Each structure stands twice: as C-alpha cells, then as structure tokens.
Amino acid sequence: MIENLNLTTAYDIQNLSDTKPKIAIIGAGLTGLMTAHLLEQAFVSQNRALNIVIFEKSAGVGRLATRYKNPEDNRDQQWQFDFGAQFFTAKSQSFQDYLQPWLAQGVIEHWLAQTATINTTTAPSEIQITGQWDSDQPRYTGSPKMTSFGRHLAAVLKHTEIHYKTRVAPLEQSEQTIEHTQSNNKTSLVDIEGNDLGVFDW
Numbered sequence: 331m332i333e334n335l336n337l338t339t340a341y342d343i344q345n346l347s348d349t350k351p352k353i354a355i356i357g358a359g360l361t362g363l364m365t366a367h368l369l370e371q372a373f374v375s376q377n378r379a380l381n382i383v384i385f386e387k388s389a390g391v392g393r394l395a396t397r398y399k400n401p402e403d404n405r406d407q408q409w410q411f412d413f414g415a416q417f418f419t420a421k422s423q424s425f426q427d428y429l430q431p432w433l434a435q436g437v438i439e440h441w442l443a444q445t446a447t448i449n450t451t452t453a454p455s456e457i458q459i460t461g462q463w464d465s466d467q468p469r470y471t472g473s474p475k476m477t478s479f480g481r482h483l484a485a486v487l488k489h490t491e492i493h494y495k496t497r498v499a500p501l502e503q504s505e506q507t508i509e510h511t512q513s514n515n516k517t518s519l520v521d522i523e524g525n526d527l528g529v530f531d532w
C-alpha cells in the first residue's frame with residue numbers, strides 16, 4: 331500500500347507564496363499520515379513553517395485493523411480473526427531501506443506468518459501449525475499490532491493536529507454552505523452537519 335509513494339521526490343516548496351500554508355488532509359489512514367509525515371519533512375528541511383490538520387471520521391488512526399472476536403466469553407475458546415490488512419510488502423530496495431529506521435525502532439517487524447488448522451470439535455479447540463507462509467519479497471507488519479505503525483506516525487507529527495470523529499462533507503456541500511469557498515485559491519471545509527472546519531490553502 332505504501333509502496334507506490336515516490337519517496338525520493340524532491341519537493342520544490344521554495345517558491346510557494348504562502349508563508350505558513352494551512353493544509354487539510356482528509357483521513358488518518360496510512361496515506362493521510364504518510365502525506366503529513368512527508369510534508370513535515372519537506373518543509374522542516376527547508377526551514378519553512380506549515381500547519382496541517384487531519385480530519386478523521388473514526389475515533390482512531392487508520393482502518394488497518396478490523397477484528398472479529400469469539401463472542402463466547404470463554405477463556406478456553408478465545409480467538410480472534412483479523413480481516414483488515416495483515417502485512418505490507420516492500421518490493422523495491424529503496425522502500426526496504428526507507429523502512430529500516432522503523433524496523434530498528436520496533437514500530438514494524440517482519441511478517442513471519444504461519445498457516446494453521448483449527449479443530450473446533452475438541453474443547454479447548456486444537457490449533458495445529460501446518461507451515462510457514464513464505465514470500466520472496468519482504469513483508470512487514472505493525473508491532474505489536476498493525477495499527478501501531480499508524481499510531482507511531484501520528485505520535486511523531488509535530489506540525490499536525492488530528493481531529494477525530496470528524497467526517498468531512500463532500501466539497502460541493504462546503505461550497506453550498508460557505509460562500510466564496512474557492513476564492514483566493516483557498517478551500518473551505520465543513521463537516522456533514524454543516525459545521526465550519528476552517529479555510530485551507532491546500
């Protein structure tokens with residue numbers, strides 16, 4: 331999922347007229363968080379100020395973890411299925427190198443999954459490991475959970491506020507709610523209840 335980011339892009343932000351652009355990002359998934367991270371890196375490296383606001387409709391970062399737990403609250407029968415993203419693949423050497431600091435910090439780890447069969451006819455259920463899920467390209471997962479990577483990215487952002495439980499309305503709704511939305515190349519955003527979320531340069 332992150333593989334497609336152009337990590338070597340030299341951001342040309344020298345000629346921007348905004349002294350401290352106010353930037354809105356919709357969604358605190360990995361794309362939104364990485365975008366904020368790369369923008370911060372680019373601006374800070376050129377001694378430029380910026381102000382980013384990420385609007386996220388849910389209560390936490392990312393949508394990578396979706397779980398189904400055994401509804402029976404019986405310790406012997408406890409299991410859960412994760413049916414969100416389990417891993418991500420780093421195909422290129424440059425992306426693998428880019429991930430190294432996070433690997434060293436323990437924010438991500440190699441994804442070394444095993445396949446198993448579950449025999450539910452016994453009590454407690456018997457889990458038998460049947461093999462190693464192999465891949466010729468390195469795969470990684472968040473550590474200790476898939477959401478940990480997103481949480482880490484959110485925690486290290488220094489010029490970014492994240493507003494949770496805020497669902498941004500389609501831009502047409504902002505344009506109807508707030509007059510002159512696109513004046514001076516600025517964009518006004520509202521939430522789905524029509525509350526003003528601010529005016530943004532980008």
Ligand SMILES: Cc1cc2nc3c(=O)[nH]c(=O)nc-3n(C[C@H](O)[C@H](O)[C@H](O)COP(=O)(O)OP(=O)(O)OC[C@H]3O[C@@H](n4cnc5c(N)ncnc54)[C@H](O)[C@@H]3O)c2cc1C
Pocket residue numbers: 331332356357358359360361362385386387388391392393394413414415416417418419496497498499
């Ligand atoms: C079942 C499943 C399994 C997957 N397994 C893998 C895997 O193993 N490996 C892998 O690499 N990829 C996997 N993917 C894909 C991976 O989850 C996505 O590529 C990745 O999450 C995309 O990140 P994103 O930030 O673009 O989008 P998302 O993770 O979807 O994040 C978008 C965010 O925007 C928020 N949002 C949306 N609309 C609004 C709004 N109007 N206002 C405010 N916030 C809003 C959402 O709440 C969400 O947090 C899987 C996807 C699914 C559905």
